[in-house]
Amino acid sequence: MAEKLLEIRKLTAGFLTENGVVKATDRISLSIGKGQTVCLVGESGSGKSVTSLAIMRLIDYAGGMIMEGNITFRGQDLTTKKQEEMRHIRGNQVAMIFQDPMSALNPVFTVGEQIAESLRLHQNKNADEAWSMAVDLLKLVGIPAPEIRAKQYPHELSGGMCQRVVIAIALACNPEMLIADEPTTALDVTVQAQILDLLRKLQAELGMSILLITHDMGVAAEMADRVAVMYAGAIVEEGPVEDIFNQPSHPYTVGLLQSIPGFEGERGGELYTIQGTIPPIGQLPSGCRFHPRCPHATEVCRQKEPPEFMIGADHRASCWLYEDKPVHIGDDHSSREEVKPAW
Ligand SMILES: Nc1ncnc2c1ncn2[C@@H]1O[C@H](COP(=O)(O)OP(=O)(O)OP(=O)(O)O)[C@@H](O)[C@H]1O
Numbered sequence: 001m002a003e004k005l006l007e008i009r010k011l012t013a014g015f016l017t018e019n020g021v022v023k024a025t026d027r028i029s030l031s032i033g034k035g036q037t038v039c040l041v042g043e044s045g046s047g048k049s050v051t052s053l054a055i056m057r058l059i060d061y062a063g064g065m066i067m068e069g070n071i072t073f074r075g076q077d078l079t080t081k082k083q084e085e086m087r088h089i090r091g092n093q094v095a096m097i098f099q100d101p102m103s104a105l106n107p108v109f110t111v112g113e114q115i116a117e118s119l120r121l122h123q124n125k126n127a128d129e130a131w132s133m134a135v136d137l138l139k140l141v142g143i144p145a146p147e148i149r150a151k152q153y154p155h156e157l158s159g160g161m162c163q164r165v166v167i168a169i170a171l172a173c174n175p176e177m178l179i180a181d182e183p184t185t186a187l188d189v190t191v192q193a194q195i196l197d198l199l200r201k202l203q204a205e206l207g208m209s210i211l212l213i214t215h216d217m218g219v220a221a222e223m224a225d226r227v228a229v230m231y232a233g234a235i236v237e238e239g240p241v242e243d244i245f246n247q248p249s250h251p252y253t254v255g256l257l258q259s260i261p262g263f264e265g266e267r268g269g270e271l272y273t274i275q276g277t278i279p280p281i282g283q284l285p286s287g288c289r290f291h292p293r294c295p296h297a298t299e300v301c302r303q304k305e306p307p308e309f310m311i312g313a314d315h316r317a318s319c320w321l322y323e324d325k326p327v328h329i330g331d332d333h334s335s336r337e338e339v340k341p342a343w
Pocket residue numbers: 015017024042043044045046047048049050051062063064215280281
């Protein structure tokens with residue numbers, strides 16, 4: 001396995017609400033190796049964005065807090081860092097991009113000025129150097145006629161072009177890690193594919209690690225080295241991308257895969273949907289958090305929270321199905337029948 005760049009251990013992050021403290025992530029553990037892409041997938045509200053905000057310690061500004069656990073980045077624990085130090089890390093070592101490029105850009109400055117500003121701040125470049133590097137970065141992220149584009153304002157560029165500019169700004173600090181939270185969700189399908197291609201190309205060229213947050217299993221299949229599946233604040237399954245897709249083991253992962261149009265789990269033209277909805281944070285059921293929606297749930301699932309069981313050398317799932325024997329409910333088509341809902 002690649003040398004670790006980021007290691008999250010038993011991280012619990014949450015919010016203080018009218019109903020007391022609620023946990024948006026519940027003792028999650030996850031590592032990202034150097035040059036690796038890890039995809040964090042799961043339905044809306046599962047805690048993906050909170051995880052990224054916690055890593056960057058931006059959660060402090062979102063009214064939340066880290067309650068337990070460690071986040072080790074290049075050997076240093078980020079959970080105990082002062083915001084001043086975090087600002088330095090955020091500016092120089094870890095960059096973040098979000099879903100909506102328009103809100104990340106300042107409408108009153110040209111895109112070239114915005115990239116150059118970042119270079120002046122983080123890399124102490126003078127104005128001329130910064131401008132020419134900004135043009136180079138625009139070229140690197142695949143913007144045609146970069147000298148001309150650099151002088152334009154965000155509203156003069158398409159959504160896809162703006163997301164490329166946002167990526168250029170992120171790269172201006174020469175980050176070792178890029179956190180991308182649904183970076184293509186707001187874009188149309190062709191542009192989405194182009195931006196994903198760009199991220200792959202940049203990673204190959206620059207060797208950075210990427211934490212990619214997506215609710216789209218198709219995107220994970222295409223981009224990830226490893227996939228972590230999150231459900232109601234917990235990572236319920238994690239492993240190499242081939243294992244997650246060839247041998248999905250947690251019933252939630254199996255359900256997510258069967259809900260992809262065209263995936264082999266789809267039957268008779270009817271798309272599978274996982275029964276029920278994700279519980280709101282602070283209202284978790286007893287036992288396994290997925291049990292009310294799980295076609296395999298038994299008494300133990302209703303009563304006791306499952307620990308993590310190893311499914312393969314480097315593949316874990318929190319599900320009682322794996323307590324005694326390594327069974328693979330998602331192994332192949334015939335055994336996948338097993339998880340066909342009973343209703
Ligand atoms: N500032 C906040 N205060 C209180 N609760 C919050 C806050 N931000 C997020 N939450 C709650 O934390 C839970 C996890 O939210 P999060 O945004 O991480 O989900 P997500 O997996 O990123 O979903 P999506 O796919 O919709 O972006 C949700 O129940 C959400 O309502």
